[in-house]
Amino acid sequence: MQFLSDNAAAVHPAVWTAMQAADEADAPYDHDSLSRTLDAAFADLFGRDCAALWVASGTAANCLALATLVEPHGGVLCHEEAHIEMDEGGAPGFFLHGAKLMPLPGARGKITPEAIAARRAQVREGVHQVHPHAISITQASEVGCVYRPEEVAAIASAAQAGPGRRLGLHMDGARFANAVAFLGGAPGACLAGVDALSFGFIKNGAMSAEAIVLFDPAAADLARFRRKRAGHLQSKGRFLAAQILAMLKGDLWLANARAANAAAAELGAAAKDRLLHPVEANEVFIACTHDERQALRGAGFAFYDWGDGAARMVTAWDARAQHVAALARALAAL
Amino acid sequence: MQFLSDNAAAVHPAVWTAMQAADEADAPYDHDSLSRTLDAAFADLFGRDCAALWVASGTAANCLALATLVEPHGGVLCHEEAHIEMDEGGAPGFFLHGAKLMPLPGARGKITPEAIAARRAQVREGVHQVHPHAISITQASEVGCVYRPEEVAAIASAAQAGPGRRLGLHMDGARFANAVAFLGGAPGACLAGVDALSFGFIKNGAMSAEAIVLFDPAAADLARFRRKRAGHLQSKGRFLAAQILAMLKGDLWLANARAANAAAAELGAAAKDRLLHPVEANEVFIACTHDERQALRGAGFAFYDWGDGAARMVTAWDARAQHVAALARALAAL
Amino acid sequence: MQFLSDNAAAVHPAVWTAMQAADEADAPYDHDSLSRTLDAAFADLFGRDCAALWVASGTAANCLALATLVEPHGGVLCHEEAHIEMDEGGAPGFFLHGAKLMPLPGARGKITPEAIAARRAQVREGVHQVHPHAISITQASEVGCVYRPEEVAAIASAAQAGPGRRLGLHMDGARFANAVAFLGGAPGACLAGVDALSFGFIKNGAMSAEAIVLFDPAAADLARFRRKRAGHLQSKGRFLAAQILAMLKGDLWLANARAANAAAAELGAAAKDRLLHPVEANEVFIACTHDERQALRGAGFAFYDWGDGAARMVTAWDARAQHVAALARALAAL
Amino acid sequence: MQFLSDNAAAVHPAVWTAMQAADEADAPYDHDSLSRTLDAAFADLFGRDCAALWVASGTAANCLALATLVEPHGGVLCHEEAHIEMDEGGAPGFFLHGAKLMPLPGARGKITPEAIAARRAQVREGVHQVHPHAISITQASEVGCVYRPEEVAAIASAAQAGPGRRLGLHMDGARFANAVAFLGGAPGACLAGVDALSFGFIKNGAMSAEAIVLFDPAAADLARFRRKRAGHLQSKGRFLAAQILAMLKGDLWLANARAANAAAAELGAAAKDRLLHPVEANEVFIACTHDERQALRGAGFAFYDWGDGAARMVTAWDARAQHVAALARALAAL
Known part of the structure; x- marks a missing residue:
């Protein structure tokens, strides 16, 4: 994912x-x-x-x-x-x-x-x-x-x-x-x-x-x-x-962007206490420890570290609903 | 063409x-x-x-x-x-x-x-x-x-x-x-x-x-x-x-190139008395007057002038046999 | 010189x-x-x-x-x-x-x-x-x-x-x-x-x-x-x-330039049958053979070859009259 | 000065x-x-x-x-x-x-x-x-x-x-x-x-x-x-x-540099409580207020402001002893 x-x-x-x-x-x-x-x-x-x-x-x-x-x-x-x-x-x-x-x-x-x-x-x-x-x-x-x-x-x-x-x-x-x-x-x-x-x-x-x-x-x-x-x-x-x-x-450019933004918003809502920045477009920056990142990766999610204590997740126009939902659940459960 | x-x-x-x-x-x-x-x-x-x-x-x-x-x-x-x-x-x-x-x-x-x-x-x-x-x-x-x-x-x-x-x-x-x-x-x-x-x-x-x-x-x-x-x-x-x-x-690269070269060779053979350069690849340079170029264009062939008294014809991998044959005939008939 | x-x-x-x-x-x-x-x-x-x-x-x-x-x-x-x-x-x-x-x-x-x-x-x-x-x-x-x-x-x-x-x-x-x-x-x-x-x-x-x-x-x-x-x-x-x-x-810039030009003109007049270009400023280009150049150099004149059969002499604001006169004589005598 | x-x-x-x-x-x-x-x-x-x-x-x-x-x-x-x-x-x-x-x-x-x-x-x-x-x-x-x-x-x-x-x-x-x-x-x-x-x-x-x-x-x-x-x-x-x-x-390069350094050292010693940096070469950076700078300039010393609350004085190989001494006195008296 x-x-x-x-x-x-x-x-x-x-x-x-x-x-x-x-x-x-x-x-x-x-x-x-x-x-x-x-x-x-x-x-x-x-x-x-x-x-x-x-x-x-x-x-x-x-x-x-x-x-x-x-x-x-x-x-x-x-x-x-x-x-x-x-x-x-x-x-x-x-x-x-x-x-x-x-x-x-x-x-x-x-x-x-x-x-x-x-x-x-x-x-x-x-x-x-x-x-x-x-x-x-x-x-x-x-x-x-x-x-x-x-x-x-x-x-x-x-x-x-x-x-x-x-x-x-x-x-x-x-x-x-x-x-x-x-x-x-x-x-x-x-x-x-x-x-x-x-x-x-x-x-x-x-x-x-x-x-x-x-x-x-x-x-x-x-x-x-x-x-x-x-x-x-x-x-x-x-x-x-x-x-x-x-x-x-x-x-089409707007429709695609809306889809990506919506996916990011879903992630942002799930991680709202960890957000480093408001989620306005299609990127989500969250505070999370090394162990938390390991756990997320262990669960099949790929994303970038953002320095030592943070992670960046990016959604695209073709974000799959079930992947987004799964990550949202995982973030909420951290 | x-x-x-x-x-x-x-x-x-x-x-x-x-x-x-x-x-x-x-x-x-x-x-x-x-x-x-x-x-x-x-x-x-x-x-x-x-x-x-x-x-x-x-x-x-x-x-x-x-x-x-x-x-x-x-x-x-x-x-x-x-x-x-x-x-x-x-x-x-x-x-x-x-x-x-x-x-x-x-x-x-x-x-x-x-x-x-x-x-x-x-x-x-x-x-x-x-x-x-x-x-x-x-x-x-x-x-x-x-x-x-x-x-x-x-x-x-x-x-x-x-x-x-x-x-x-x-x-x-x-x-x-x-x-x-x-x-x-x-x-x-x-x-x-x-x-x-x-x-x-x-x-x-x-x-x-x-x-x-x-x-x-x-x-x-x-x-x-x-x-x-x-x-x-x-x-x-x-x-x-x-x-x-x-x-x-x-x-595929060779097959395509051979097709383009073959088309150029066909044109070159038809115009052999007018060639400015030997036809070795997929370009044909011929001596031809302004009137001759007009005639060829009138017959539906698109190509570049090459200075005042010459023309350049280029063939590609997708050259159509009947177009090439038609141009060859036209060149031979000039 | x-x-x-x-x-x-x-x-x-x-x-x-x-x-x-x-x-x-x-x-x-x-x-x-x-x-x-x-x-x-x-x-x-x-x-x-x-x-x-x-x-x-x-x-x-x-x-x-x-x-x-x-x-x-x-x-x-x-x-x-x-x-x-x-x-x-x-x-x-x-x-x-x-x-x-x-x-x-x-x-x-x-x-x-x-x-x-x-x-x-x-x-x-x-x-x-x-x-x-x-x-x-x-x-x-x-x-x-x-x-x-x-x-x-x-x-x-x-x-x-x-x-x-x-x-x-x-x-x-x-x-x-x-x-x-x-x-x-x-x-x-x-x-x-x-x-x-x-x-x-x-x-x-x-x-x-x-x-x-x-x-x-x-x-x-x-x-x-x-x-x-x-x-x-x-x-x-x-x-x-x-x-x-x-x-x-x-x-001063004009006076200096006139001095340089005058020296070049003197050389040009002396070599007038050999000039490759009219002498208008402070450079003199003359036809002269390898042997002639050797002779001039042997006589103490320094200048550049200008390709195979020519030489360039340049005069400056501080050209010494006796050097110029000597070169003019040498050129005339070639 | x-x-x-x-x-x-x-x-x-x-x-x-x-x-x-x-x-x-x-x-x-x-x-x-x-x-x-x-x-x-x-x-x-x-x-x-x-x-x-x-x-x-x-x-x-x-x-x-x-x-x-x-x-x-x-x-x-x-x-x-x-x-x-x-x-x-x-x-x-x-x-x-x-x-x-x-x-x-x-x-x-x-x-x-x-x-x-x-x-x-x-x-x-x-x-x-x-x-x-x-x-x-x-x-x-x-x-x-x-x-x-x-x-x-x-x-x-x-x-x-x-x-x-x-x-x-x-x-x-x-x-x-x-x-x-x-x-x-x-x-x-x-x-x-x-x-x-x-x-x-x-x-x-x-x-x-x-x-x-x-x-x-x-x-x-x-x-x-x-x-x-x-x-x-x-x-x-x-x-x-x-x-x-x-x-x-x-x-000569060393002698000149020593002269410039010595002048700076004299100024540095006079202003030792104001120094922003140790005086090691020929530049002296001191904390000093706008009014103090005005006073120094009024006394005939030219130098650059260094931001709001500081000044830079530079000495050269040809620093005049009496100018340096005068500035040293002025700095000590601030």
């Missing part, structure tokens, strides 16, 4: 169907009939102009999005546990040509305007220190918590205020679907002031396609050149577009 | 089957049971130790392979029409951190030990000029011609001889299968002295998986770090491994 | 005096009272607004200037013999984060609007090829020839015309002084449409200071950050500013 | 003399007769083989030294207040092609084997996190404290022990002279296990020359290529070599 991660879950049947429907040879790269509809599909979804590019990993999505906002001599303010800081093997340093990540503390894996202002205040004027060019926030956060629309808006205000240059605002939405599901399902609800979104589909039922959504159309041209330059412009791009379009169709 | 390129052809049914068989969630990234067999599968194929990594594009394969051979201050000797020089949007500059491509002329899209030696002789000693660190050859070449085993061996000797450092030898094998099919089917026949091979599958029946094959196992560790850092370590890597394994199984 | 290069010539006494006058401790970096006058000094000289930064080498000047005009995924059109292409050890690849140099042929070491247009026409639309972002011209050229004002203006027009983006225009002025001296001494005469100038002083009497002159003040901020980031912001920058100001004072 | 920094102090007369003696034209770059003696001069000083390269700034020295130890996908363990982390404008990100700085806490601006081990233990195996490739320590530290030989040796042991690869060890010796003076004057005393040293001269009486000293001769070739590529190979390099040789001659 697998609760390790959502990142290796199965592919949704509707995605398979869409990929197979795309098999007929079409124009290569992103010139095919599917890829060419992506901009409009996301503009529709968000109710505003945007450009959308597929890529094959969240790391590529984050880094190519940031590359539209950050010059090589700049920096990126982000949470100290952010994926770009902790889990991308130095990819931001590569894609941004040596730009500096500037980690901030923050409860629930979230950063605040206050933390941003405090860090900016530490940067001396002049050229001796790296100045931030952008802010990156993770929605849902690395500990499964969700920025409320007003929190994002406040960060966007901080980004646009001084001192110094207007900062770009990037959202790492590897679990954007889970966040939107938690917030009630309005796709654009938490995007005010966001310049670039990494919209994750792979953890949520796709196979190998994430979307970079750029709300500044001028950035799209840059991102397209950089995608090719990074070897991320696949020649049979139609298969990536097909995945994304299948996920958007009939709001 | 499509003869534009092999890069957007359909996916072979066996590849689909293998991908679907891999749908069951497994360990993420390259920890799954399929990815873990790749090293052995290629070692089997080539009869020598090697490491094999999947990536999603030929550009990524070429550049990550070269990154194991070239330091940022070095250069890469390659044909002036090489894909890395002409068609990868500057990706080598990105992946190699500013290393320099050093283009060489050469008939048939191939370079020679003499051209290599001549170029090396131009590089002054000392630090004022970029020194080559590696050679990259394309098999089959950009104009569909094939390096014979002794030609590769001679280049490998040139790489290992001085002056200066031993050069690494990379083979861009986007159409390696077509080349091996032409050479008689012994996979290792043209690899003596090659350090790193980009083994292409996407043009030959796969969807989104190429292999980087490294004959120096010490380079594999480096390539794995760099792949992650470039956003090319997909979380559901099992689907890429499945594609490659399906292509290797029962030598 | 040294005619190898002007790059290691002695330092002019006025430069020594100015450096020593700057010895008193002052604010560090470029906050000292001398560095702060540079912008105004060059604005005065050129009669237009500009920003000026000192750096310690022509390579740094060229590459930092180009970094204000070229994004990492772009390219630089330049002559195939340009210093940035041939003699800077790959520095452009480093400073421009992998941007591509795009060499052009051209008589007299100069490029033309026609060559620029022809090269741009070869770049396919889309992301598969590197597009130029800037043009770099060398004044005087690598073979000692000078762009006339109307030639620069025509290139600037080409830079601003399409297809595609407006290109930046950089002038590598390692021997800008010699070019201006040849053109009659009006400093801004050949700068119409130039965005960034590397103004060389080191070959012309300074010790270790070149100026980057940026005619787009917005670029100055970028260049200042990049200079620091490249380790080129010296803490005792006042000594570099002092050198440059001493060279500007009373047009 | 200037106690802001040692980085803009005057140039020592012996350095001026040596520079002027080098004025006669010589071979360019580092082929001149002075530059060619540097390796031997430092080998003599340290009693072991080494290579030595001049560069014009401490930032360049640090980053080029680190570039011999760190690959682009690696990291550098350093103190969280280290110059490379705080004050080099992102230069390490540039020179190391995006490698990651991994800051550590530590009393007195120094890091310990324990902190190194703790940080290494946090790095998960595999490619998802950046692994350190090198350690950089600052001698004397950013707060003027000195690593004892046994402290350096313990760090070197930590560098060579696992887990994972042997780490390179770099010493940022911008104030190496002050540290050696404090330790008793044996130049090699604190260098056991150090691979690369940035040996600072500019703060200590030179104008524009620091030395990169590499104890692995194989690294020298790499550093020479990278220096050129970074625009740091000056054409009149003889003037940098002259500065360094003048500083080494008769141990």
Whole structure:
């Protein structure tokens, strides 16, 4: 019974169907009939102009999005546990040509305007220190918590205020679907002031396609050149577009996220006295001893330790009801 | 009737089957049971130790392979029409951190030990000029011609001889299968002295998986770090491994390449008085006037102009016999 | 009798005096009272607004200037013999984060609007090829020839015309002084449409200071950050500013260049039947056999071979009249 | 009365003399007769083989030294207040092609084997996190404290022990002279296990020359290529070599450092109840209120605030006895 991660879950049947429907040879790269509809599909979804590019990993999505906002001599303010800081093997340093990540503390894996202002205040004027060019926030956060629309808006205000240059605002939405599901399902609800979104589909039922959504159309041209330059412009791009379009169709992305969130909520309710963080998306962090973890593993549950006295369980779109129920019972019984 | 390129052809049914068989969630990234067999599968194929990594594009394969051979201050000797020089949007500059491509002329899209030696002789000693660190050859070449085993061996000797450092030898094998099919089917026949091979599958029946094959196992560790850092370590890597394994199984890669080559040969025979290059793989380059091209297009054939007085036709593994026959007739009748 | 290069010539006494006058401790970096006058000094000289930064080498000047005009995924059109292409050890690849140099042929070491247009026409639309972002011209050229004002203006027009983006225009002025001296001494005469100038002083009497002159003040901020980031912001920058100001004072830079040019002209006149290029600045290229070169060396003259059948002689600001006269005699007598 | 920094102090007369003696034209770059003696001069000083390269700034020295130890996908363990982390404008990100700085806490601006081990233990195996490739320590530290030989040796042991690869060890010796003076004057005393040293001269009486000293001769070739590529190979390099040789001659570097240290010690003794750190080199950090700082400035002393309740005074080789005595009196009287 697998609760390790959502990142290796199965592919949704509707995605398979869409990929197979795309098999007929079409124009290569992103010139095919599917890829060419992506901009409009996301503009529709968000109710505003945007450009959308597929890529094959969240790391590529984050880094190519940031590359539209950050010059090589700049920096990126982000949470100290952010994926770009902790889990991308130095990819931001590569894609941004040596730009500096500037980690901030923050409860629930979230950063605040206050933390941003405090860090900016530490940067001396002049050229001796790296100045931030952008802010990156993770929605849902690395500990499964969700920025409320007003929190994002406040960060966007901080980004646009001084001192110094207007900062770009990037959202790492590897679990954007889970966040939107938690917030009630309005796709654009938490995007005010966001310049670039990494919209994750792979953890949520796709196979190998994430979307970079750029709300500044001028950035799209840059991102397209950089995608090719990074070897991320696949020649049979139609298969990536097909995945994304299948996920958007009939709001499958939301339905899948709701299923994952519901499973996590069930676990969270069962372990409510042990929760390290509120369960808002599809991740559950609980205090539990080494012996308790051993017992759970002995009972057939797979999950990650989270430091010495804690564990992380992650649910996916395809969580099996009986597995979830079994783990909930086991957690309640600890 | 499509003869534009092999890069957007359909996916072979066996590849689909293998991908679907891999749908069951497994360990993420390259920890799954399929990815873990790749090293052995290629070692089997080539009869020598090697490491094999999947990536999603030929550009990524070429550049990550070269990154194991070239330091940022070095250069890469390659044909002036090489894909890395002409068609990868500057990706080598990105992946190699500013290393320099050093283009060489050469008939048939191939370079020679003499051209290599001549170029090396131009590089002054000392630090004022970029020194080559590696050679990259394309098999089959950009104009569909094939390096014979002794030609590769001679280049490998040139790489290992001085002056200066031993050069690494990379083979861009986007159409390696077509080349091996032409050479008689012994996979290792043209690899003596090659350090790193980009083994292409996407043009030959796969969807989104190429292999980087490294004959120096010490380079594999480096390539794995760099792949992650470039956003090319997909979380559901099992689907890429499945594609490659399906292509290797029962030598599907060779069968597909033979089919594409046979179609090209049929076209080449029909247009034998117009051929600009011998037809050795799956590309046919012919002299033909603007009016002739118009006529062919009017008859329903799609292909690229190749400068002012020429055209390129490319066949793929799924070339339809009646389309090929029709084009052959049309070419013969020009 | 040294005619190898002007790059290691002695330092002019006025430069020594100015450096020593700057010895008193002052604010560090470029906050000292001398560095702060540079912008105004060059604005005065050129009669237009500009920003000026000192750096310690022509390579740094060229590459930092180009970094204000070229994004990492772009390219630089330049002559195939340009210093940035041939003699800077790959520095452009480093400073421009992998941007591509795009060499052009051209008589007299100069490029033309026609060559620029022809090269741009070869770049396919889309992301598969590197597009130029800037043009770099060398004044005087690598073979000692000078762009006339109307030639620069025509290139600037080409830079601003399409297809595609407006290109930046950089002038590598390692021997800008010699070019201006040849053109009659009006400093801004050949700068119409130039965005960034590397103004060389080191070959012309300074010790270790070149100026980057940026005619787009917005670029100055970028260049200042990049200079620091490249380790080129010296803490005792006042000594570099002092050198440059001493060279500007009373047009010492022009007087020195005229002296060097006059010496070269004397040599050129003596060897007029052997000249490979007109002698316009301070370099003389002559056809001469191996035996003739041996004879000249036997007579005490040091210079470089220029391929098999030619030689290059360079004169500096401190050329000694009797050495020049002796070489002129020797050349005439060959 | 200037106690802001040692980085803009005057140039020592012996350095001026040596520079002027080098004025006669010589071979360019580092082929001149002075530059060619540097390796031997430092080998003599340290009693072991080494290579030595001049560069014009401490930032360049640090980053080029680190570039011999760190690959682009690696990291550098350093103190969280280290110059490379705080004050080099992102230069390490540039020179190391995006490698990651991994800051550590530590009393007195120094890091310990324990902190190194703790940080290494946090790095998960595999490619998802950046692994350190090198350690950089600052001698004397950013707060003027000195690593004892046994402290350096313990760090070197930590560098060579696992887990994972042997780490390179770099010493940022911008104030190496002050540290050696404090330790008793044996130049090699604190260098056991150090691979690369940035040996600072500019703060200590030179104008524009620091030395990169590499104890692995194989690294020298790499550093020479990278220096050129970074625009740091000056054409009149003889003037940098002259500065360094003048500083080494008769141990002028030690004499100057002793003078600066003595001045700082005098201040430290006067303010001994306010010291935030022991005064071991030429920097004095004292607790003092805003009003006290105002009073000192009113009395004519220039120095930096160090956060809200502290100040930093720095002494240089040319500290004037009466200024030092005056400040000592003022501090004692606070």
